[in-house]
Amino acid sequence: MSINKTLRKGLAALAGGVAVTTLMAGTALADPAIIYDLGGKFDKSFNEAAYNGAEAWAAETGGNYLDFELQNDAQREQALRRFASQGANPIVMAGFSWTAALEAVAPEFPETNFVVIDTVVDQPNVQSILFDEHTGSFLVGALAAMKSETGTVAFVGGMDVPLIHKFYCGYAQGAKHVDEGATVIENYTGTTPAAWNDPVTAGELTQAAIDNDADVIFAAAGGSGIGVLQTAADAGVYSIGVDSNQNYLHPGSVLTSMVKRVDTAVQTAFNEAGDDATFQPGLLMLGLAEDGVGFAVDENNESEISAEQMAELEALEEQIIAGEIEVHDYTTDGSCPV
Amino acid sequence: MSVRRPLPRWADIVLLPAINLAMAFLISGMVVLMIGENPLEAVQVILYGAFGYGDGVGYTLYYATNFVFAGLAFAIAAHAGLFNIGGNGQAYVAGLGAILVGLALDQTHWLIVMPLAMLAAGAVGGFWALIPGYLQAKRGSHVVITTIMFNFIAAALMVYMVNRVLKPNNTMAPESETLDVMGRVPQLREFIPYFGYSPVNLTIVVAVAFLVLAYILIWHTKLGYQLRTLGQNPVASKYAGMSNSRLIMIAMTLSGACAGMIAINEVMGVQHRLVLDFVADAGFVGIAVALIGRNHPIGIGLAAILFGALYQGGQELQFVIPAVTREMIEVIQALIILFTGAMEGLFRPALERGFVLLSLEQKAEATARATVDSES
């Protein structure tokens, strides 16, 4: 494999004790690289979405890419330097924990382009991609309140972290926007990365919510979400999927999916960020307008959403894009107005 | 059954672990072979990655720093007969002590911040271990169970603290504010460029000091004597009039405080802020480190370097041979823990028999000499 060979060359250079940084930085290999966060490549969630994007790029272009799975926080800078020294370009990072590492490493490799998803690093060679999870969540929250007969909707999050609170906050605002008296039940599957892949706990939380009259449950829980969708389907209530379009899993029960196109973002980055001509450093907000987030409608769920509901949702979407409705972003102040 | 005698000390401390390690590497090699890669090359890459260049050495030492604290934490409790599996949680909550001191003493020189942060981290980590210790001493709840449970409580507490209390607004990542440059524990690369970008920092000096202190504590103090008595024979310690419950609580507190020093390395020396799960299971690796190191500071020091090398070399392996995935590295690490820890006694009987044979020969020689002597 050619990657192997290049890497060995890199290794040989290292063995020579030469200042590798200067030696390698200029030689653009142009193979893109992606570094997954601690959850691992196959976390059924965010990292896996990033992986899918990289694979889609490889399938589309037939190109090679490098990847690395972190084992601990100390490896962040190490992995970045490693790939940058080897001439990988662009280097894409998925995850909100990259700020400090990237801030340290990006200036050392001005010729390398970095793309970081879910956090912001202000450097001339870094593109930061953020998703408007709160607006997408607002819309599915609004739909949930429209469909709810009990006036109670629920939210099952994955790991108890700010990013997921952002989902919750948008969802709750949407629900309250439609039905001021709506009750929103909030739950998280856990406090460790294992929470992303714990469908059993997620299912139990869902059942508990259903027992408390919830009849629409939004699963923002990565791999754990499968448990939410299954339990909701078994109980005959609605669920809402997340990240990718999960409508097909339980047609008729999955009301919609709050899509967040991390995969597309990675694929686009691989295509564009390697070349300075197409690389756009700075902040890229992917929201409703850019189709970075949104609610999915396809043949599996179109029968569940009436024309009036659809019209109302589209109206809400336009109002948000136009700035007429302001959805509060939890992460700006760490609190939620509802 | 056949002849069995205890091994000579050197064989117990050096030879047996070496054989266990060799077995672990052998089987790991087969795993590497199975995925179609060359195991010898893998070993070469690991060794080069861990010791071949400044950055690698630095990372190896950085990991080893954590493992020394974790290994000592386990060993101190083990000498008192306590199986403290909670080093991970104790180190985790100790991060609170470290970061709170660090943030409170903004714009303060690290020479002041570091000792205070050590005290705070030690106090919090020690307290986290004292609770299971108290429950064991006064209520008879087994520390194995309670310390495991306290790991989970620690994880939940820290997620709460980081997400809802320490996290500055306007950031996505669940982490505290970053420490001021002045207050950070200096990294060795600031004085020794050889270490490249590696995060090894002055905490490693603390780790070495702790190894020495632990040795003195266990074998040269009255308290250490009492802890060992408790560990070897709790009935005898009661007979001797040592307060077993007090000793259990002391041992656990010392153990937890020692684990808490991991927070100094990570929070004050490397991350410079409190991030989720910064311990990265070092507390559990510490158990294996202590087992391989036979709960002796020298052994723990060496085993910590071994595991540091495995971590760093494993990372190198992942880069150089992409077919070796993160999971594969974990398998190799697990095999080593399995052979040196869980199945530590696997080769003991054979080795003991071997030594008996050897000693028989020695004896024959001795008799021969004695006969000659008496005849002459």
Place this chain on the structure above:
Amino acid sequence: MSEQTTNTQRPDPAAAPSGDNGDWAIELEKINKSFGPVHANKDIDLKVKRGTIHGIVGENGAGKSTLMSILYGFYTADSGTIRVNGVPHAITDSRHALALGIGMVHQHFMLVDNMTVLENVVLGAEDSPLLNKTLAHARSQLVELGREYSLEVDPDALIENISVGQQQRVEILKALFRGADTLILDEPTGVLTPAEADHLFRVLETLRAEGKTVILITHKLREIMAITDEVSVMRGGEMVETLKTSETNPEELAELMVGRRVLLRVEKEPANPGDIVLEVENLSVTDRMGVQRVKSVSFSVRAGEIVGIAGVAGNGQTELLEAISGIADPTSGVVKIKGKPLDIRGDDGAARARRAGMAHVPEDRHRMGLVTTFEEWENSILGYETYPDYGKGMILDIAAAQKEAQRRIEMFDIRPDNIRLRTANFSGGNQQKIVLAREMDRELEVLVVGQPTRGVDIGAIEFIHKQIIKMRDAGKAVLLVSVELDEIRSLSDRILVMFDGHIVGEADPETANESELGMMMAGMNQKEAAQ
């Protein structure tokens, strides 16, 4: 003569009367065995007649256990020949020994506590992969064996629920079940009450009558005289002599064992009691299970006096000792030294008792008195480690502790003379001396001693008894607890008898007769016993 119970065919013992040259069950010839520099067995010859009880005596370390381990296949001899029923065999392991009809009952039983008697007997001898079948088969055999040799035990009782004596029966049954013709018993009475020991001897006699051969390893000469037909004496790894029991006496055997003349009786001057030193008032102790073990016991011990507490094991002596020495909390009562009440409650009561001048040699040195994994010198400071003699601050003055240990090793003639040796590697007698040296070699008011010579060889017994008398003569108050009535009688100046947690009577060792004491030990009060 009843029929053989084992399935293997053996020569009929009745056909060959004992003494016949061709009738040796076991013959050992020029057996040698060394462990490193230690020559444990030197050119040992031993012949054991079929259908007899053959005693092997010798001090700890004389090589008895090594020899029997060679016979049982635990060790392989460096050189020498073993003949079983006249046929030479190289016994490779214990399975092999069993196949040759040699069974062994170890000093420490090898039973699984949470299994039933039946399961333990079958363990390792399953004849079918289906356990049920084996068990059913074994059950009938077990009951039959039990009846035949009066070794009845409930096959379904759990080992942990039966007495030590019954556990020993299970061990014997295990050997018989596996078809043993020759049974080796290693110190079988060490753990038994006198009644249990008597029963065991009756069993051994039955076995002999059935034509089985018994090899009895012991250092209790009384047992040898009572039951064996022949006795072999070992000393220092060598076989000294084999004698007909009927033609020897304890004094001769003791001399052969130790290599010098041994005083089997304790010589002491009359006591010269002074003021009361130790007072125990209305002491009661309840154990963890909620059973009251000591019931309002009161007595006192004067300076220069040995008070012995006699009684069958398990009548509260252990709990009494532990309460007085501060190890276990009494439920009520007071312990005073020279009129001052001791604060002996709490986790570290033993430390306060010690500081008040109470030295304690516990009943069980392995469980309590020593940390056997420690080096000798470390045990020499156990309980005193915080004393300024071993360093003023937190640091332990190892040099001082080692120096003192070295001095004690010489003073108490502890062997081997090596303070760095692990305590487990010392013989029982020397371990006991380590404890005695630690407790006696300091300023003290009261010496509390439990079972001072349990598992200790004859030479050491004499020494230990002398030391205890010496403490008395130095004006210390000595409280002695022992289940060996002989020991109590020969050492004590006053005897208290304990039964069921009460002190049921007091006796003068000079005048009390054995049956009176025995009846008190069985629970009769003094008046009843005297009648």
